[in-house]
Amino acid sequence: MIRWRAPIDRMVWADPRRRARKLMQFAEVEAQGARDLFRAAEVTPDPHLRRRLFAHARDEVRHAALFRARGLALRRTLADPGPDRALGDGLIPGERGFDRLEVEKESMAALLAFIHLSERAAAHAFAAYGAVLGHDPETRAVIARIARDEEGHMRYSRAELARLAPDQGRRALWIARLRRLWRAYLRLALILADLISRLILTLVYFLLLAPFAWMAKRSARRQAPGWRACVDRSRDGGGGQY
Amino acid sequence: MKILGISAFYHDAAAALTIDGLPVAAVQEERLSRSKNDPAFPLRAITWCLDHAALEPEDLDAVIFYERPALKFDRVLMTLLRGFPQSWRIFPQAMKNMVGEKLWVRGIISAQLGVPAKRIHFTDHHLSHAAAAFLTAPTQQAAILTADGVGEWATLTVGQARKRSGGPAEISLLREVHFPHSLGLFYSAFTAWLGFPVNEGEYKVMGLAAYGTPRFAGEVRHMLHRTRDGAFALDLGYFDHHRAADAAYSHRFVELFGPPRDRFEPIDPTTPQGRHYADVAASAQCVLEEVIVDIATALRRETGLSDLCLGGGVALNGVANARILRASSFERLFVPPAPGDAGCALGAALWADRILFGQPHRDCPDHPFWGPAVVPTDLARLAAEDGLSCERVGEAELMDRLVDAIGRGAIVGWMEGAAEFGPRALGHRSILADPGDAAMRDRINRDIKFRESFRPFAPVVPADHAETFFELPPGGARLGRFMSGVFPVRPEWRDRLRAVTHVDGTARVQMLEAAMAPRLHALLMAYGRRHGLPVLLNTSFNLAGDPIVTSAAEGYSTFRRAGLDLLVAEDLIVRRDPARQDHSLEAMA
Structure with missing residues (x-):
C-alpha cells in the first residue's frame, strides 16, 4: 500500500509550503480528535475504558502540539507561507482523525471500532509519509514518533473492543469499515455536487441577474446611509416570516 | 402559555422556554453538543428545555424563531445584486446556505418537533435583542439600544419600552x-485582521486594545464616519463583508494598517509589531466607543428616560458599556447575561408572550441560571472510580477548606446548581483562584486555559464591597451584575489584585449579590475575613476552544485536563492527586 502511493506522497511532501500547511492541519485534526476522545471518556460508563480514552486524548493533545510546533518552525522558514487551506481541506481518509464523530450517538463497540480503524489508517499514512521525508529529518522524526503512538492506540482500541464486546467485535469492525467507505463516497459526492451547483448558480448569476442588479444598484444609489424608520409589522399579526 | 424560543443557523444557537410569562429553562446548544458556538438547529437544547419542564412538543402553545428568514434572504439577495458582478464568487455559497436550509425554518421546526x-x-x-434586554430587566421604562453584526437588515436600532407588572x-x-x-x-473586520476568529475573538481585540494607544483613531474615523x-x-472601500463570504476587510484596509497578523504566531505587545497591533486595536475600540456613546447620549436626550437597555453582540464590549454609563448621562444600564444571539431565544419567547399574545407582564427573576443543574453524585462516582479523594463536607468546613486552599495558591473548579445562560461564568461554572498573584494569572493563561498571555482575568466581589476596590460610576453595580462593565481598580488595591488588574489598571468585575449566588457570596466573604479582601479571580470553567462545562462529567474531565487542584460540586469536594494522575491514571496500554 505504501509503495504505490510513494510518488504522490513524495510530490505532496516535497513542497515546504504544502508540508507546513499539512502539519498545521494535522495539528487541528489531532486537537479535534482529542476533544472527541475526552467527550467519549466523559460519556462512557466503564472506568477502565474511560482511563484509556483519557490517556489517548492526552496523546492527541501532545500530537497536536508536536505537529503545530514543527509546522510553525517550517512556516517561519518561508518567505510566503501561502493560504491556510488548499482546495477543500485537502485531507485524505487516513489524515482525518475521527472525522466528525458524534460520540454520544455511537455504541461503545462502534466507537472503539471506529477509533481502531482511524488509528490504523493514520499509522499507515504516517508510515508512508516517513518513507518520503528523508530530506526533512525533523519532520520525519515528529511523524515517526506519532506513528508509533498510533500503533499503540490501534492495539488498545482493539483490546478494549474484544473486552467490552467480545461477540460483536468483528461485526463492529466491518460496520465501521463500511461506514468509512460510505463517508468517503459522501464526501466525494458532496464535492461533485458542490462543483455542479457552483457552475449552475454562476451561470444563473451571469445570465439572469444583470437587469435585476441594475435595478438594485439604482435603488441603492437613492438610499443615503443613516437612520431609517423601523417598519411596523403589526398588520400581519407580527409573527410572519417577512 | 408555554412558548419555546429558538435562535439558530448563524452562530451560538439556543433554546429557551417560558411558561406563563416566566423563563423556566434556557440553554445554548454548544453546552450540550460540546461544539463551541454551535450554530446548528438546537435540538439538544430544545429537548433539554422540554424535558426540564416535563413537556412534549405538542404541549407548546407557540414556537417562536428569533428572526425573519425571508427578510434575511431579501437582504442577502439584494446585497448580492448590488455587488454585481464582483459578488459572483459569493453568490453560489450564499444561495446554497439560504435556499438549502436557512429559508425553510418553519418547515424545519415543524418537522423536527412535530x-x-x-x-x-x-x-x-x-x-429579540431588545426584548431580551428589556423584558428581563428590573425597570419599568427604558430607552433601548441594540447593536450587532447584522440581523435581517438592521445592524443597530434605538427605541423605547415600557411595562408594568401585571399590565x-x-x-x-x-x-x-x-x-x-x-x-x-x-469591529469584526479588526478582529479578523488581528488574526482572531470572528464572532469569538472580539474579546481579545478589547483586551489587546489596553496595551495600545489610539494613534490611528483619525484614520479609523474615516472608515467609520x-x-x-x-x-x-462605513466607508465600504475598507471592508469586504458585503462582497465576500470569508473576508471582512479589503486591500485598502491592508494598505492602511499593513499586512494582517499571522494567526499562527503569538502577539507580544512589548515588540514593535505587537505594539502596532495593539495600537490598531485601541484605535478601533476608541472609535467604536465614540460612536456608540454619541448615539446613546442622543437617545437619552430624545427619550428623557434614565434607564438604558442594551442588547446585541456589541453589548459584550464591557469597556464601551462602562463608557456609555459614564458619558451618556443614563443613570442605569441594563445588559442581559446573554446579550448576543443566544439570548435572542429568550427574548423572542418573552416578546411573543407579552407583545404577540398580549399577556400581562411578569417580572423575571434577575439571574442567569436557566441551564442544566450539576449532579454531585455523578462526580462522586467518577472520582471514586478513579481513586481520587472525594468527600462531602458541611458548608462551614467546605468554605474553610477552600479559603485555606485558595490562599495557598490552589486553583478551584467550582460547579453549583443550574448552568449560566450566556457566554460568561457568573458563579455556577467558574474557575476560582487567588486574585493577588500575577504568577497565578500567567499560570492559568498558560497551563489551565491555554490562551494568550495578554488576556486579563476577571474578579468577582460581593456587590456591597465593590466600591472599596473599584472606581464605580453611579449605576456601575448594576452593570457589573452580569460582568458587563470594565472599571478601574482603585490604585491602592492594584498591587493586591495583580492577577485581575489589566495592564491599563482596569478589571471586568462581577459584583455579586448574595441572593443571586449565595454559596459563592459566602465563599467570598469567608475569603475576605481570612485574607483581608473578599475578591477572587473568576474565569469560565472551560479550556480554550471548549464551551463552558455543563455536567459533572465535563467538570471532572476539565479538572483532570487542566490540572486544577480542587473540584467542587455543591457540597462535594474532589482533590487532585498529582502522583496518581501522572502514573496510574494516564498509563497507556
Whole structure:
C-alpha cells in the first residue's frame, strides 16, 4: 500500500509550503480528535475504558502540539507561507482523525471500532509519509514518533473492543469499515455536487441577474446611509416570516 | 402559555422556554453538543428545555424563531445584486446556505418537533435583542439600544419600552441603521485582521486594545464616519463583508494598517509589531466607543428616560458599556447575561408572550441560571472510580477548606446548581483562584486555559464591597451584575489584585449579590475575613476552544485536563492527586 502511493506522497511532501500547511492541519485534526476522545471518556460508563480514552486524548493533545510546533518552525522558514487551506481541506481518509464523530450517538463497540480503524489508517499514512521525508529529518522524526503512538492506540482500541464486546467485535469492525467507505463516497459526492451547483448558480448569476442588479444598484444609489424608520409589522399579526 | 424560543443557523444557537410569562429553562446548544458556538438547529437544547419542564412538543402553545428568514434572504439577495458582478464568487455559497436550509425554518421546526406550522411564529432579530434586554430587566421604562453584526437588515436600532407588572408591555423601535453599515462588522473586520476568529475573538481585540494607544483613531474615523442625522456609515472601500463570504476587510484596509497578523504566531505587545497591533486595536475600540456613546447620549436626550437597555453582540464590549454609563448621562444600564444571539431565544419567547399574545407582564427573576443543574453524585462516582479523594463536607468546613486552599495558591473548579445562560461564568461554572498573584494569572493563561498571555482575568466581589476596590460610576453595580462593565481598580488595591488588574489598571468585575449566588457570596466573604479582601479571580470553567462545562462529567474531565487542584460540586469536594494522575491514571496500554 505504501509503495504505490510513494510518488504522490513524495510530490505532496516535497513542497515546504504544502508540508507546513499539512502539519498545521494535522495539528487541528489531532486537537479535534482529542476533544472527541475526552467527550467519549466523559460519556462512557466503564472506568477502565474511560482511563484509556483519557490517556489517548492526552496523546492527541501532545500530537497536536508536536505537529503545530514543527509546522510553525517550517512556516517561519518561508518567505510566503501561502493560504491556510488548499482546495477543500485537502485531507485524505487516513489524515482525518475521527472525522466528525458524534460520540454520544455511537455504541461503545462502534466507537472503539471506529477509533481502531482511524488509528490504523493514520499509522499507515504516517508510515508512508516517513518513507518520503528523508530530506526533512525533523519532520520525519515528529511523524515517526506519532506513528508509533498510533500503533499503540490501534492495539488498545482493539483490546478494549474484544473486552467490552467480545461477540460483536468483528461485526463492529466491518460496520465501521463500511461506514468509512460510505463517508468517503459522501464526501466525494458532496464535492461533485458542490462543483455542479457552483457552475449552475454562476451561470444563473451571469445570465439572469444583470437587469435585476441594475435595478438594485439604482435603488441603492437613492438610499443615503443613516437612520431609517423601523417598519411596523403589526398588520400581519407580527409573527410572519417577512 | 408555554412558548419555546429558538435562535439558530448563524452562530451560538439556543433554546429557551417560558411558561406563563416566566423563563423556566434556557440553554445554548454548544453546552450540550460540546461544539463551541454551535450554530446548528438546537435540538439538544430544545429537548433539554422540554424535558426540564416535563413537556412534549405538542404541549407548546407557540414556537417562536428569533428572526425573519425571508427578510434575511431579501437582504442577502439584494446585497448580492448590488455587488454585481464582483459578488459572483459569493453568490453560489450564499444561495446554497439560504435556499438549502436557512429559508425553510418553519418547515424545519415543524418537522423536527412535530408542531403544527400555524403555531410557529417569527419576530425581528433586533426586537429579540431588545426584548431580551428589556423584558428581563428590573425597570419599568427604558430607552433601548441594540447593536450587532447584522440581523435581517438592521445592524443597530434605538427605541423605547415600557411595562408594568401585571399590565401590558410595549417595545417600540424607532430607528435603525441598515447593513452594510454595522458597528459589529466594523469591529469584526479588526478582529479578523488581528488574526482572531470572528464572532469569538472580539474579546481579545478589547483586551489587546489596553496595551495600545489610539494613534490611528483619525484614520479609523474615516472608515467609520458619522452621518448628518446622527447615525454612522462605513466607508465600504475598507471592508469586504458585503462582497465576500470569508473576508471582512479589503486591500485598502491592508494598505492602511499593513499586512494582517499571522494567526499562527503569538502577539507580544512589548515588540514593535505587537505594539502596532495593539495600537490598531485601541484605535478601533476608541472609535467604536465614540460612536456608540454619541448615539446613546442622543437617545437619552430624545427619550428623557434614565434607564438604558442594551442588547446585541456589541453589548459584550464591557469597556464601551462602562463608557456609555459614564458619558451618556443614563443613570442605569441594563445588559442581559446573554446579550448576543443566544439570548435572542429568550427574548423572542418573552416578546411573543407579552407583545404577540398580549399577556400581562411578569417580572423575571434577575439571574442567569436557566441551564442544566450539576449532579454531585455523578462526580462522586467518577472520582471514586478513579481513586481520587472525594468527600462531602458541611458548608462551614467546605468554605474553610477552600479559603485555606485558595490562599495557598490552589486553583478551584467550582460547579453549583443550574448552568449560566450566556457566554460568561457568573458563579455556577467558574474557575476560582487567588486574585493577588500575577504568577497565578500567567499560570492559568498558560497551563489551565491555554490562551494568550495578554488576556486579563476577571474578579468577582460581593456587590456591597465593590466600591472599596473599584472606581464605580453611579449605576456601575448594576452593570457589573452580569460582568458587563470594565472599571478601574482603585490604585491602592492594584498591587493586591495583580492577577485581575489589566495592564491599563482596569478589571471586568462581577459584583455579586448574595441572593443571586449565595454559596459563592459566602465563599467570598469567608475569603475576605481570612485574607483581608473578599475578591477572587473568576474565569469560565472551560479550556480554550471548549464551551463552558455543563455536567459533572465535563467538570471532572476539565479538572483532570487542566490540572486544577480542587473540584467542587455543591457540597462535594474532589482533590487532585498529582502522583496518581501522572502514573496510574494516564498509563497507556
